[in-house]
Amino acid sequence: xxxxxxxxxxxxxxxxxxxxxxxxxxxxxxxxxxxxxxxxxxxxxxxxxxxxxxxxxxxxxxxxxxxxxxxxxxxxxxxxxxxxxxxxxxxxxxxxxxxxxxxxxxxxxxxxxxxxxxxxxxxxxxxxxxxxxxxxxxxxxxxxxxxxxxxxxxxxxxxxxxxxxxxxxxxxxxxxxxxxxxxxxxxxxxxxxxxxxxxxxxxxxxxxxxxxxxxxxxxxxxx
Numbered sequence: 155x156x157x158x159x160x161x162x163x164x165x166x167x168x169x170x171x172x173x174x175x176x177x178x179x180x181x182x183x184x185x186x187x188x189x190x191x192x193x194x195x196x197x198x199x200x201x202x203x204x205x206x207x208x209x210x211x212x213x214x215x216x217x218x219x220x221x222x223x224x225x226x227x228x229x230x231x232x233x234x235x236x237x238x239x240x241x242x243x244x245x246x247x248x249x250x251x252x253x254x255x256x257x258x259x260x261x262x263x264x265x266x267x268x269x270x271x272x273x274x275x276x277x278x279x280x281x282x283x284x285x286x287x288x289x290x291x292x293x294x295x296x297x298x299x300x301x302x303x304x305x306x307x308x309x310x311x312x313x314x315x316x317x318x319x320x321x322x323x324x325x326x327x328x329x330x331x332x333x334x335x336x337x338x339x340x341x342x343x344x345x346x347x348x349x350x351x352x353x354x355x356x357x358x359x360x361x362x363x364x365x366x367x368x369x370x371x372x373x374x375x376x377x
Contacts, residue, residue: 157179157210158207158208158209158210158233158234159179159181159182159183159204159205159207159209159210160178160179160181160182160183160209160210160211160212160369161182161183161185161200161203161204161205161209161210161211161212162178162182162183162184162185162212162214162217163185163188163200163211163212163213163214163217163218163220163221164184164185164186164187164188164214164215164216164217165187165188165213165214165215165216165217165218165239166187166188166215166216166295166298166302167187167269167272167283167286167287167290167294167295167298168187168214168215168217168283168286169186169187169286169289169290170184170185170186170187171282171286172214172286172356172358172359173358175358175359175362176358176362176365176366176369177362177363177366177367177369177370178366178369178370179210179369179370183203183204183205185199185200185203185204187290187294187298188200188216188217188219188220188298188301189294189297189298190297190301191297191300192300192301192304193219193220193223193301193304193305193306194223194227196220196223196301197220197223197224197226197227197228198227200220200221200224201224201227201228201231204231207233208230208231208232208233209231209232209233210232210233210234210235210236211224211232211234211235211236212236212238212369213236213237213238213240214238214239214240214357214358215238215239215240215329215330215355216298216301216302217238218237218238218239218240218241219240219241219301219302219305219308220301221235221237222237222242222308222311222312225308225311225312225315225317226308226311229315229317232317233317233318234317234318234319234320235315235317235318235319235320236319236320236321236322236368236369237319237320237321237322237335238322238323238357238358238365239322239323239324239327239329239330239355239356239357240321240323240330240334240335241305241330241334242307242308242309242312242334242338243305243307243309243334244305244306244307245302245303245305249302250303253299253302253303256268256295256299257296257299260292260295260296265291265292265295266288268295269284269287269288269295270284272287273287275328275329275354275355276354276355276356276359277354277360279356279359279360282359283356283359309338309341312338312342313341313342315342318344318346319342319344319345319346320345320346320347320348320368321335321338321339321345321346321347321348322335322347322348322350322357322364322365322368323335323348323349323350323357324349324350324352324353324354324355324356324357324360324361325349325350325351325352325353326352326353326354327353327354327355327357328354328355329355330355332349335347335349336349346368348364348368350364350365
């Protein structure tokens with residue numbers, strides 16, 4: 155019996171190009187950026203595009219948030235779950251304030267400037283992240299801001315999950331710091347946790363080899 159088919163779900167203002175440098179299992183499907191008026195709609199889009207057989211869902215950042223929604227709504231469709239650069243917490247007040255400011259900037263016609271600022275956090279991958287953001291555009295970002303604001307606390311769902319769970323995060327991630335994944339792993343036995351040295355939030359770009367190895371082997375370090 156082979157490994158389950160893998161499905162990749164990118165994050166905010168990221169296209170499927172996010173995964174271009176990652177060595178993935180044969181037959182992996184890279185889905186489009188998360189969209190939908192609600193997390194339920196975004197999760198339904200993933201389920202419609204995924205293989206009918208139980209699959210391995212890999213979500214990055216906002217994609218990890220949508221992956222948790224898939225887990226809540228259709229756990230029987232999943233064989234394994236991998237969360238990359240993820241937060242399972244509900245938004246903090248300061249995050250909500252930042253996202254509201256971003257929404258105002260978009261409505262004021264300053265999406266390009268905002269995208270430049272967001273891409274600056276990607277360091278050497280600035281141009282690639284900016285290109286993905288500009289390709290998707292302001293309407294997509296407004297949808298994704300609404301998804302981010304509606305993020306529920308998923309810790310109880312993940313703790314109760316019986317699926318193999320892998321958590322990957324960059325040691326230098328300032329958006330979803332390693333402490334978030336470490337806390338999740340501590341509350342759930344048999345969670346594979348990997349903190350990647352030198353990598354930031356954009357783990358698929360900063361450390362594609364480490365991410366690919368984790369996807370191919372299933373992870374080996376359990377908390």
